[in-house]
Amino acid sequence: MSAQDTQEKQAAAVDAGAYDFLKLERVIWGQPAAEAVLAEAELRSAGRVFIVASHSLNTKTPVVQRIADALGSRHAGTFDGCREHAPRDTVVAAILAARAARPDLIVSVGGGTVIDTVKIVLIGLAHDVTTEEELSAYRMTAGAKIAPPPCRQIAVPTTLSAAEFSNLGGSVDPKRGVKDPFTGPEVGPAAVILDPAACIYTPELLWTSTGIRAVDHAVEGLCSIRPAPLADGCTQHALRLFKEGLPASRDNPDDLEGRLLCQQAAWLAATGILRTPYGASHGIGHALGGVTGMAHGITSCVMLPAVMRWNLPATGPQQALIAAAMGEPEVPAHEQVAALVRRLGLPGRLSEAGVSRDQLPRIVEVALDNMWVKTNPRPIRQPSDVEEILELAW
Numbered sequence: 001m002s003a004q005d006t007q008e009k010q011a012a013a014v015d016a017g018a019y020d021f022l023k024l025e026r027v028i029w030g031q032p033a034a035e036a037v038l039a040e041a042e043l044r045s046a047g048r049v050f051i052v053a054s055h056s057l058n059t060k061t062p063v064v065q066r067i068a069d070a071l072g073s074r075h076a077g078t079f080d081g082c083r084e085h086a087p088r089d090t091v092v093a094a095i096l097a098a099r100a101a102r103p104d105l106i107v108s109v110g111g112g113t114v115i116d117t118v119k120i121v122l123i124g125l126a127h128d129v130t131t132e133e134e135l136s137a138y139r140m141t142a143g144a145k146i147a148p149p150p151c152r153q154i155a156v157p158t159t160l161s162a163a164e165f166s167n168l169g170g171s172v173d174p175k176r177g178v179k180d181p182f183t184g185p186e187v188g189p190a191a192v193i194l195d196p197a198a199c200i201y202t203p204e205l206l207w208t209s210t211g212i213r214a215v216d217h218a219v220e221g222l223c224s225i226r227p228a229p230l231a232d233g234c235t236q237h238a239l240r241l242f243k244e245g246l247p248a249s250r251d252n253p254d255d256l257e258g259r260l261l262c263q264q265a266a267w268l269a270a271t272g273i274l275r276t277p278y279g280a281s282h283g284i285g286h287a288l289g290g291v292t293g294m295a296h297g298i299t300s301c302v303m304l305p306a307v308m309r310w311n312l313p314a315t316g317p318q319q320a321l322i323a324a325a326m327g328e329p330e331v332p333a334h335e336q337v338a339a340l341v342r343r344l345g346l347p348g349r350l351s352e353a354g355v356s357r358d359q360l361p362r363i364v365e366v367a368l369d370n371m372w373v374k375t376n377p378r379p380i381r382q383p384s385d386v387e388e389i390l391e392l393a394w
Contacts, residue, residue, distance in 0.1 A: 127147060294355070
């Protein structure tokens with residue numbers, strides 16, 4: 001065998017992989033959100049800027065109004081009808097409102113629900129969607145080809161869900177009790193503005209639970225069946241920052257440095273979203289959200305330690321890295337995550353989060369069809385596997 005043949009054989013034995021970069025142009029920190037949004041609008045020559053936010057953020061805090069005031073005549077309107085898990089009717093309402101406003105830029109202000117809503121709004125605008133039935137045709141599982149949107153979004157996140165760092169959005173179909181994924185080119189933000197002062201108004205439970213959601217991104221990215229070296233490095237540093245920033249920002253809500261640490265950690269943790277397959281914590285979490293209405297962040301609080309424990313035979317080396325990143329190499333990683341959940345005063349068991357046992361069969365049924373349950377590092381082949389994980393989380 002020639003040297004060239006040997007090299008080709010060796011190359012073929014190396015695992016192949018690819019990492020897709022998002023159409024995210026910049027991440028901004030150190031500027032007030034209102035100033036940064038105006039600068040982005042000017043940079044993009046945007047004359048009609050439409051704001052999407054939650055009702056509470058728009059009516060009970062000054063964050064949204066400050067952005068609208070800074071935009072002045074560029075402000076083309078505000079939609080604040082977003083609801084948790086982005087149910088279909090709210091997304092369609094946002095699509096219709098955005099179409100009427102004729103925006104050349106959309107600003108999402110809020111958490112994952114708001115940012116995900118805008119992603120799906122952009123798909124709806126690209127395909128002239130007017131009804132829930134029409135929208136359902138463009139979910140990922142439907143296999144439709146998604147056209148580029150007519151404009152982009154920029155995001156001002158106020159939670160740690162890291163929806164701003166992906167082009168994947170979820171919307172619940174209440175009729176089926178399923179949270180469907182949507183994705184497409186350029187539906188994720190073109191720019192993300194990290195302003196810890198805009199997060200001061202975020203309720204503690206929402207802030208800390210979405211922080212655990214971001215920890216979930218880091219853990220399942222590192223333990224992925226198809227890891228990526230960029231995500232591996234970023235997620236480990238994210239865990240170090242979260243170990244410091246989450247307790248600090250919870251103990252002192254006015255600690256802007258602690259909040260910014262958490263925002264930057266969420267950014268790093270998100271480097272694997274939709275670029276490395278996740279596992280059963282995300283997958284069963286989606287089922288919990290669809291069946292019970294449980295918030296994204298809480299699903300990670302109750303599922304992540306249990307899934308890590310169940311996956312330990314398949315992810316031992318990766319969990320050793322997680323344990324070291326979280327500061328106690330000698331303590332099992334799943335125990336450190338569970339301890340952080342308790343330290344933050346969050347529910348750590350399904351039984352503490354309002355789930356009833358009569359809901360478990362439907363949760364199992366929905367979970368088995370989830371794309372990330374199917375890519376769990378320890379294969380999940382039958383209902384009893386999901387049942388075993390749920391018992392660990394009970």
